[in-house]
Amino acid sequence: SKAVKKGSALFFNSQIDEQVKRDFAIETELRTAIARSEISLVYQPQIDVQTGQIVGVEALCRWHNATLGHVPPDEFISVAENSGTIGDLGAFVFYQAMRDIRLLNCTIGSPISLSINISPKQLLEPNFVNEVTAAADELLFDPQMITLEITENVLISDLSVVQPVLTALRDHGFKLSLDDFGTGYSSLSYLSNLPMNEIKIDRSFIDKFLTNSHSESMVKTIIAIGEFCELKVVAEGVENQEQYDRLAAFHCDLIQGYYLSKPLPYDELVAKYYSLSLD
Numbered sequence: 305s306k307a308v309k310k311g312s313a314l315f316f317n318s319q320i321d322e323q324v325k326r327d328f329a330i331e332t333e334l335r336t337a338i339a340r341s342e343i344s345l346v347y348q349p350q351i352d353v354q355t356g357q358i359v360g361v362e363a364l365c366r367w368h369n370a371t372l373g374h375v376p377p378d379e380f381i382s383v384a385e386n387s388g389t390i391g392d393l394g395a396f397v398f399y400q401a402m403r404d405i406r407l408l409n410c411t412i413g414s415p416i417s418l419s420i421n422i423s424p425k426q427l428l429e430p431n432f433v434n435e436v437t438a439a440a441d442e443l444l445f446d447p448q449m450i451t452l453e454i455t456e457n458v459l460i461s462d463l464s465v466v467q468p469v470l471t472a473l474r475d476h477g478f479k480l481s482l483d484d485f486g487t488g489y490s491s492l493s494y495l496s497n498l499p500m501n502e503i504k505i506d507r508s509f510i511d512k513f514l515t516n517s518h519s520e521s522m523v524k525t526i527i528a529i530g531e532f533c534e535l536k537v538v539a540e541g542v543e544n545q546e547q548y549d550r551l552a553a554f555h556c557d558l559i560q561g562y563y564l565s566k567p568l569p570y571d572e573l574v575a576k577y578y579s580l581s582l583d
């Protein structure tokens with residue numbers, strides 16, 4: 305009936321209203337979050353299936369705010385992108401991550417690689433290549449040990465702008481990874497024209513590939529694409545041994561997920577994997 309329709313429209317409007325208010329609060333607080341040291345990083349290990357050793361970590365950012373509490377990155381990254389603060393946030397992330405992992409690599413036998421998420425907006429800022437290169441230079445971090453993760457959908461919307469940026473990054477030595485692979489619409493020829501080093505199988509396929517034959521085919525196909533295009537294949541969101549064993553049998557290269565470790569603050573990472581305490 306009309307009344308119900310009206311009622312649900314009203315409810316819907318007030319939900320939108322709440323979301324607008326929250327996004328505004330996030331936007332306002334986010335502007336000063338770095339200065340107030342509210343942003344921190346956690347690191348999730350990546351394990352080489354062949355050796356069982358940790359070979360890298362992915363840096364993921366965390367935000368705790370006094371009034372908003374813990375705000376998940378899925379929520380605040382998009383606000384940062386739309387309010388023009390993603391550049392500062394992104395720069396904070398790559399500086400801090402390089403500082404931390406450089407310190408670790410100075411103390412351990414075999415250095416690990418560092419994966420950093422780069423937002424499409426950040427990638428398209430004219431100064432991005434200079435900034436990330438300057439950071440690696442300044443912190444004496446070999447770009448060959450840094451993997452920049454970008455999501456598949458950025459390629460679809462802005463390929464002509466993105467391609468030269470990716471090429472410049474590769475020329476500086478950075479490794480490139482296609483995140484959330486399988487969720488977008490890239491074709492094989494598309495992929496072979498880009499200077500990629502790695503693809504990450506999206507968590508949504510890993511979630512159900514043991515019981516869902518479509519997801520299983522996707523996982524196998526992505527691994528085959530990786531082999532064919534000579535790309536490393538990373539599975540993310542691996543939560544149990546059955547998934548791990550199956551991915552190992554499929555010859556997936558690297559595994560990341562709660563089964564091995566949640567993303568950890570730097571000190572906990574060092575304690576768990578290196579039984580060291582650094583000062």
Ligand code: C2E
Nearest residue numbers: 364365377378381397421422423541542543561562563567
């Ligand atoms: P992503 O890059 O796809 O990161 C993987 C997400 O899966 C992370 O969520 C991670 O904590 C979570 N995860 C890892 N293993 C498991 C598992 O076994 N099970 C489940 N259920 N989840 C797992 P998180 O940290 O909340 O980050 C969400 C997204 O926010 C990231 O997705 C990434 O797109 C974005 N993000 C996080 N940090 C940054 C950053 O520093 N810069 C940018 N631009 N984006 C970031």
Ligand code: CA
Nearest residue numbers: 362421453483
């Ligand atoms: Ca990622």
Ligand code: CA
Nearest residue numbers: 483484504540
């Ligand atoms: Ca992902």
Ligand code: CA
Nearest residue numbers: 455483484507
């Ligand atoms: Ca994601």
